[in-house]
Amino acid sequence: MSQSPGLRRQIIRSLIVMALGIILLSIVGTYVFYALISKYLPDSISETWVPSRIELTWILGTTIASLTMAGYVAIRLSRRILTPLNSVVHNLREVAQGNLQARATLDEHAQGETAQLVRDFNTMAERLQSVTREQEFWNAAVAHELRTPFTILRGRLQGLAEGVFAPTSEVFSGLLRQVEGLGRLIEDLRVLSLNESGHLKLDLAPANLAQEISLVVHAFASSLETRGLRIHVEVSEQTQVVCDAFRIRQALIALLENALKYAEPGELRVSANVSKGVCHVSVEDNGPGIAPEIAAQVFEAFRCGDPSRSRISGGSGLGLAVVKAIAEAHGGQAVCRPSGAGGTALVLHWPIELKDNE
Template sequence: MKPTPGLRRQIIQSLAVMALGIICLSVFGTYLFYAFAVTYLPGSISDTMVPSRLELVWITCTIIAALSMAVLVAVRLSRRLISPLNAVAHSLREVAEGKLDARAPLDDQATGETAQLVRDFNAMAERLQSVTREREFWNAAIAHELRTPLTILRGRLQGLAEGVFSPSNELFEGLLHHVESLSRLIEDLRVLSLNESGHLEVQRVSVRLADELGSVLQTFATPLAEKGFDLREELDAELLVECDAVRIRQALMALLENALRHADPGNLKVRLERVGDDCQLSVEDDGPGIDSALATDIFEAFRRGDPSRSRKSGGSGLGLAVVKAIAEAHGGQAYCQASANGGSRFVLSWPLQKPE
């Protein structure tokens, strides 16, 4: 496919062709006109400064031909310029009116920069429509996640106020559990919002990360054992890492909660190691594994590998998205890969030292 010439080049070429045509018409046309008139109409040429009737006719025809050539070039250029611009302007008005599916047609008249303008506008409109759909999805998902704990809290508190429930430590502990769930959900949403806007800051200091992560593993040891998990730790105790230890602990908690809810009971390996110039924190389970087609999207907010199974086991669908946000805030990445034993390996990786 031949590359389309730029708009500036098209204008220069068109004006150059027009000027050359008018010059040729004026010079060679006039030469031919006088050669013909002198040969076949010798008395039709004026000997004074005042042109004869035939010469006036020739001058008028030359002017009309030059103007016609200029108009033709102007019309062709305007079609290439104005038509795409009008299409974009019309589509912009439709987008402003809320019709986010409006697109500017890309016809043969649009070339060079005008064609690129149409393509860029359509790409922008597509992105805007996608963002709007994503925002609507987020609003619905957040409302859904907040509805259940709030409904439970309201029911329990109303029951207490009306005397339906008797005050007890068990009841208050249940209420406190739901309040803590709401607090975690709100904190997760805050982290994701800050990361989306580019304002999620981390306080990186040099720490022995194994010591920091040990407290998290101690906290989860009992609930993991009750679910039938055999927790295995492989933490490099001598590894000094520049990171925000609080955020890394938060990420590990999210990975362990994800394993509690979705992984099959069995071995659960938590590993902290140095890989090249990066620090890697990974959590590996024995199953059931994640389809490779879903592995790239599982770190997105409210994306679940198996929606029905996730609903039964609970969770907001934000935990892995928080892990990804923390990894990106450290200049790293989070990803999921199949493990050798048929399960999944969730990896949080970031540079050992903050880039200069």
């Protein structure tokens, strides 16, 4: 697709054409005029500096034609420049007043820099609308996640204060679980916000990946067995990689918690390997699987394929988003793909050769 000429080039070209037209009209037209007058009306030519009537008519006609030509060029230039600019100014005022759906019109008059200005304004307005919509969604989602533990804590504490509940160890254990849940939610939100702003710092160092995975798996062993999940670990004992071991453990914990909530009873495979300079850590279950349209967004915050399952299991919708943030901080990514057993494989991978996270 050929690009339209720049605004400066359009102005220069239009002014050159206008000046050339006026010069030709004045010089060539005057030469032709006097050639005809000399041949057919020689007596009408003035012998003094005062023009005759017919000469005055020619001067007036030439002036009107030149002004018409200049006006035509000015109108065309103003339409190409002012029409898109007025559209941008009008819609910019609409955006300033809160109408984020306002868009400038890109018509045939917008060319060169003015057309690019219209496109950039519309792109900016679309991104602003998207960010505002996402912010509203996040505010509502965070408020929703905080409401349940806050309500439970307030109710139990009020009951303890009024003597409705006896101050037993079971009551305090329940309160502690709610506080721990709030702590995990706050930490997840902190990790996501730091990654979003580019300030998620990593403590990179060589680590034994097999040892790190073993620690996490051991902590989840009893919970997984209770859910009927038989864990199978496939990782070399000598797998040395450069990473932030704490963050990798945090990501693996989120993956196992996700499997604990949603995976069907059966084998749960945790594997790690290094291939072509990239480290891969995956958690693979036997079902129930994830639809392709949902798999594309499982690592987005508060994006649950089945919201009812999240409410029943107590999930916040942030665990897999934290996995994605940790992968990106390591220069890698997190992916969701079908497993060979009809289940789902959640994979975290990152390059072994990492630059210092400044």
